[in-house]
Amino acid sequence: MDVTATGSDVPPMIRLSGVGKTYEDGTVAVHELDLEVAAGELVVLVGPSGCGKSTTLKMINRLIEPTTGTIEIDGQDVTRSDPVQLRRGIGYVIQQVGLFPHQSIETNVMTVPLLYGESKATARDRAHTLMNLVGLEPATYAGRYPHQLSGGQRQRVGVARALAADPPVLLMDEPFGAVDPVVRVRLQDEFLRLQQELGKTVVLVTHDIDEAVKMGDRVAVFAAGGRLAQYATPAELLARPADEVVSDFVGSTSGLRRLSVTPLALEHLEPMDGVSAGDLGAAIDLDSTLEQALAVMLRDDRPMVGVKDGARFVGVLTPLGVHQALRASLAE
CATH class of the missing domain: 3.40.50.300 (P-loop containing nucleotide triphosphate hydrolases)
Incomplete structure (x- = not known):
């Protein structure tokens, strides 16, 4: 090393x-x-x-x-x-x-x-x-x-x-x-x-x-x-x-800490098809971490969170997307 x-x-x-x-x-x-x-x-x-x-x-x-x-x-x-x-x-x-x-x-x-x-x-x-x-x-x-x-x-x-x-x-x-x-x-x-x-x-x-x-x-x-x-x-x-x-x-809590350093990525988002902004709670920015995304889901008691790039929605993140993002970061 x-x-x-x-x-x-x-x-x-x-x-x-x-x-x-x-x-x-x-x-x-x-x-x-x-x-x-x-x-x-x-x-x-x-x-x-x-x-x-x-x-x-x-x-x-x-x-x-x-x-x-x-x-x-x-x-x-x-x-x-x-x-x-x-x-x-x-x-x-x-x-x-x-x-x-x-x-x-x-x-x-x-x-x-x-x-x-x-x-x-x-x-x-x-x-x-x-x-x-x-x-x-x-x-x-x-x-x-x-x-x-x-x-x-x-x-x-x-x-x-x-x-x-x-x-x-x-x-x-x-x-x-x-x-x-x-x-x-x-x-x-x-x-x-x-x-x-x-x-x-x-x-x-x-x-x-x-x-x-x-x-x-x-x-x-x-x-x-x-x-x-x-x-x-x-x-x-x-x-x-x-x-x-x-x-x-x-x-033993390294997995939780990892949420705070793993950024979102477009490939882990689901499309907005059939989802309106009104269906979502507060939105997060694309440069947010997984920890920030989960915090908003828990606070708003929603199964997903909208993700924006600037003023534009680029998709939604679900718990499955969080799991996929964590697995991808561990495989890097």
Whole structure:
């Protein structure tokens, strides 16, 4: 299995070659890791506690120095770079957020542009733009302090601050882990919207396989001893776990998770013959997933759901169509 493939001929934005980390007591945190992340790709590192995923993330920006191997960002070996300058050019978001408690939200977001020598006016404009982008109205929040914000709001500020220098690479270590489940889902959705708009190269660490499947373009599953067990798209990971370790980690509900990553296809729809729009509940878009389709069927208590491509109905999806789509995706 080629775990370093980027899926295109374009050179990767991030390349780890033979990267390892062994501590003085002999503990192997990461073992000979080869990993490539394409420009604009969101890759999730997932696995049980102590498997080396956070260590890997911190080696990319040299918060932890690798013992062996090379790490390149946009073709440059970061182990030969000044670590302070390197970190200023990489966005970094952590679970605890790490905001400066005695500085306003506006000043927190302005920090890195000011370090780069931007004028206060330019840095403030950038901060306000980013605050709007993450859903924090500057007129309301710019003058507030971290303790005056909810956990979810502080996490948004952390994302805004990480984006303030417009970095090509964004590293995120359990960024949504410190908030309640409802807020977590909302933050995940908001970040996916941001990523679609900004197209950053993102490496995100989580221990939650559901979050990994939802967020990642590709998912790297780590096993004990810092070994890369599998590197694949969410759909491939759920359909074909590489070994028992991956299968156990993905768990017995992988079939349900697969619904969330399997898109609709025209060949799995039935024609609208004899079916009027009035016979259907709410319609879904052709780019929806099977999970979204089933959710609408259950909510509307209907045996089918209409599917649109733009404003035009292109067919209906029934439970049989869902079954056929799942079988087809497993056979790919």
